[in-house]
Amino acid sequence: MTAVRETDVAVIGAGPAGLSAALAAAQAGVRVTVVDEYPAPGGQFYKQLAAGFRVGNRAQLPYDYTKGDALLARVRAAPIEILNDALVWGSFEPGVLEIKHRGAMGRLRYRAAIVATGACERPAVFPGWDLPGVMTPGGAQTLVKTQRVLPGKRIVLAGSGPFLMPVANTLIQAGAKIVAIYEATTPREWVRHAPRLWGHWARMSEALRYWRAIRGARVPVRFGYMVVRAEGEDALERVVLMRCDRDGNLIPGTEVTEPADTLCAGYGFIPSVQLTHMLGCEHTYHTARGGWVPAHDDAMQTSVAGVFVAGEVAAIGGAHAAMAEGTLAGLHAARTVGRPVSDSAVSGAATGRAQHRAFAELVSDIFAVKPGVLDCITDDTLVCRCEEVTAREIRAAAIAWGANVNFVKGVTRCGMGYCQGRVCGSLLEGLIAQALAVPPDSVDFLHVRAPLKPVTVRDLAALAERD
Helix, strand or coil: CCEEEECCEEEECCCHHHHHHHHHHHHCCCCEEEECCCCCCCCCCCCCCCCCCCCCCHHHCCHHHHCCHHHHHHHHHCCEEEECCEEEEEEEECCEEEEEECCEEEEEECCEEEECCCEEEEECCCCCCCCCCEECHHHHHHHHHHHCCCCCCCEEEEECCCCHHHHHHHHHHCCCCEEEEEECCCHHHHHHHHHHHCCCHHHHHHHHHHHHHHHHCCCCEEECEEEEEEECCCCCCEEEEEEECCCCCECCCCCEEEECCEEEEEEEEEECCHHHHHCCCCEEEEHHHCEEEECECCCCEECCCCEEECHHHCCCCCHHHHHHHHHHHHHHHHHHCCCCCCHHHHHHHHHHHHHHHHHHHHHHHHCCCCHHHHHHCCCCCEEECCCCEEHHHHHHHHHHHCCCHHHHHHHHCCCCCCCCCCCCHHHHHHHHHHHHCCCHHHHCCCCCCCCCCCCCHHHHHHHHHHC
């Protein structure tokens, strides 16, 4: 018989948002169960070395590994049930999550749920992005942080957004050779936002620390460039870039070539909203927030009563905004299940959220994805690598079938592979909108169905015994 757990508040995701939500709810006196796919809590932001590594003295580890220790210690000391190696793969009735925990299929019944599933990286797509040696910045950072493995010998970082700086810092600390960083935006584009930086001293100090590390390692930083193609026979050998204007239009005659065996390229993040879609939450499209995000009120509650969101899934904004939102969602979830929560606690969390979200919106405005990025995707470029669908096929299907991402998905199979559209979904939406000259929110979003992530046929067969 498949195990059935019951809890007051289910938290899906154990990153900064999920951990903060769990802690706030538990301190209010409710039963809390955290479900997370990774072997240990922390998410991407607090990612640790793999279990096979032994660390005698954590104080000797770089700050990347210890910055979450205080929060993790408080969570472990609280009465919180944490299910690691646990996948939420479906939900077929209100108040119930289908989970797979360490190989065993089960169910989790809840009275309130907080979805803190984070985000995935928005890849940079261009001819050659499928060559060995081309990866996302987060992929390179994960290799170093979990396995202490350098992704290559000559590394180029490219794309746009503040995430390039901490990735560069991680690589530098690990002894990597970064030959250059290419940022699509320029300081001239940032200047008009300068007054909004007032008051965000901690975040500015953090950025300055990363900048000093980059300059100290003598890594060249070049602004106003985009990758137009990656070249090589069996693997990456060189990166070709061009200057671009503020809209991302390439400037003829500015092509540069950078020899490299590794390219880490990306344009920020996209909210991971597959579960909120499955739970029936309404979604709206906000370019500055990363695309499709679940609609929610000031309490972080979605259109589905008792379902809350926090962190990157609600809008791309970084760890500090995520923690503030997690606390706010945790407090309101506790109220939902009948626990008393002081107005002062809620007010404090709301104030913190407003401050951190203001900075997140500033960063989103500064590093907004340039429309011209899609122009780097030639017709022969693979967009869906799982199903080997090219941009030409997508553009042709859009013209033939109209502005509906699910029609084009059905015709081309783009988004039907192993990643289920997590990598190519936003690209599919963008290419359709570009081909038909319509707003991105008019093409709909990719529909989801169980399983949200792959489970085996044996796992599904086991459900028959339960039912």
